Amino acid sequence: MRVMGIDPGLTRCGIGIIEGQPGNKGRLIAVGVIRTSADDETPQRLRKLDDELDHYLDTYRPDAVAVERVFSQHNLASVIPTAQAAGIALVHGAKRDLPTHSYTPSEAKAAVCGNGGADKRQVTTMVTRILRLESPPKPADAADALALALCHLWRGALKSRLNQAGRQQVEAKRKAALERYRNQRSSR
Numbered sequence: 001m002r003v004m005g006i007d008p009g010l011t012r013c014g015i016g017i018i019e020g021q022p023g024n025k026g027r028l029i030a031v032g033v034i035r036t037s038a039d040d041e042t043p044q045r046l047r048k049l050d051d052e053l054d055h056y057l058d059t060y061r062p063d064a065v066a067v068e069r070v071f072s073q074h075n076l077a078s079v080i081p082t083a084q085a086a087g088i089a090l091v092h093g094a095k096r097d098l099p100t101h102s103y104t105p106s107e108a109k110a111a112v113c114g115n116g117g118a119d120k121r122q123v124t125t126m127v128t129r130i131l132r133l134e135s136p137p138k139p140a141d142a143a144d145a146l147a148l149a150l151c152h153l154w155r156g157a158l159k160s161r162l163n164q165a166g167r168q169q170v171e172a173k174r175k176a177a178l179e180r181y182r183n184q185r186s187s188r
Contacts, residue, residue, distance in 0.1 A: 002029065004062035005149030006053075006089040007141045008070065010036060010045055010081035013052075013089075014141030017060045018131065018149045026153050028131045030060055031142045042081070049085055053092045065093035066152035068144065069102040103151050108144065111151035123147050 001021060007014035013034040020026030034052040036045035067090055070083045086102075093100030106116035112126045124143040128136045130150060137143045 001064065001153065002060065002062045003064045003066060003149040003152045004056065004060065005145040005147065005152065006065065006067045006086075007144035007148060008068060008082055008085035008089050009141060010042070010049070010085050011038060012139065012141045013049055013085055014139075014143070014145035015053075015056055016137070016142060016146030016149045017056070017062060018146065018153060020153050022154060025130050025132070026150060028133060028146070030056070031137045031146060032056075033139060033142050042084070046084060046088060049088050050092075053089060057092060057096060062098065064099040064101070064152055065089070066148040067093070067100065067102050068108065068148055069104045071104070101152055103148055103155075105144075107155070108147040108151040111154055112147045120144070 002017065002019045003026075005014075005016040005018075007016075015030070015032045015034060017029040017031070018026040019029050034049055036048050040048075067086055070079055070086045090100055090102070103111075109118040109123055110116040112118075112130060113122050115122070118126075120140040120143070124136045124138075124140060127133070127143045127146045127150070131146065137146060
């Protein structure tokens with residue numbers, strides 16, 4: 001399974017793509033940051049983000065997308081550009097019919113560090129160790145994107161597989177019940 005993690009931002013949007021299966025560490029496919037200039041108008045910045053996400057999705061063809069869930073406790077105005085960037089990322093996954101999930105920063109930190117309150121340095125250190133990288137991904141947005149991809153690989157992909165297995169069991173039980181019903185009717 002190939003997972004693309006996206007740490008949304010209008011100035012810096014982290015991108016991390018890994019490949020692996022639930023239960024293994026995964027391996028790095030690509031990592032980067034999409035940058036836009038604060039001198040440009042917001043629509044042009046969003047368009048650049050849109051174009052660059054298209055490029056990453058076309059080039060690396062992930063099976064799933066994991067986007068950091070945006071929230072703010074204090075300054076709503078400062079979170080709006082990040083939310084706009086997150087919206088672009090979510091739409092890209094949906095347009096391509098990819099499983100697209102959002103994770104809070106705490107969920108991603110807990111997945112890679114075992115502590116939802118880990119700082120950026122700890123996240124970068126753990127991502128570097130888990131993916132056996134020669135050097136830490138920089139800036140922190142890139143490491144955060146890889147943490148999101150790992151979070152989905154370990155939690156979301158497993159959850160999706162369990163949900164699919166559950167749906168298959170329900171369908172098998174439904175078919176068995178229907179078959180019993182038909183057999184009872186035919187034996188009358």
